[in-house]
Amino acid sequence: MKKLIVFCLMSLFMYACSSNNNEKKEERTYAEESAPAASDASTYDPHRGEGKFDKVEVGEKLDVAMANDGKVIADLKCASCHKMTDEKLVGPGWKGVSERRKPEWIMNFITNPDAMIDKDPELQAQLEICLVRMPNQNLTDDDARKIYEYMRQNDGVK
Known part of the structure; x- marks a missing residue:
């Protein structure tokens, strides 16, 4: 009985984490089709990952307003x-x-968990431990930057 309850809760959780916004899915699919994509893991950069962010400018000091916004987003999505x-x-x-x-x-x-999980050996090893793929939360670039700033705050950047 416990296994059934756990299974039902996990199913409900996975459903809640997924997005049913067809407009965003179509938009993402178009962006993926139009962007030049690497055909295999041999072109994967383990320091940059797979996605549109090549260079992210981060100040030495924390952007507190951005970190606070990131906390709100992370509390909801993460x-x-x-x-x-x-x-x-x-x-x-x-x-x-x-x-x-x-x-x-x-x-x-x-912003691009599926492609990275498919190509990053460390993420694939992490998946073996966690047993659940990170769902694509359809976050904007701005949301991702705010969450990153919140992560920096959590790690003690002031």
Whole structure:
């Protein structure tokens, strides 16, 4: 009975995390088709990831307003799977992520998780541990930047 309840809760959770916004899906599909895409993992850059972000300008000081906005977005879209500590929930904890990864990689993963999971060996290994693919939350570039700033705040940037 417990297994059935857990299965039902996980199914409900996965449904809630997915988007049913057809307009956004069509827009994303068009963008993916029109962008030059790498055909295989051999062209994958593990420092930048797979996506449109080549260079993200980040100041030495934290943008507090952006971090506060990022917290609101993360509480809505991310907190059901990620803790701000190093403890795993459904996905890995966020503690130290902005120190371990470049901003381009993080923002590309936030906005383009499917392509990165398909090509990044470290993400594939993480998937073996977590057992759940990160869903595409259809976040805007601006939302991704705000979440990144919130991650920096969590990692102690002032």
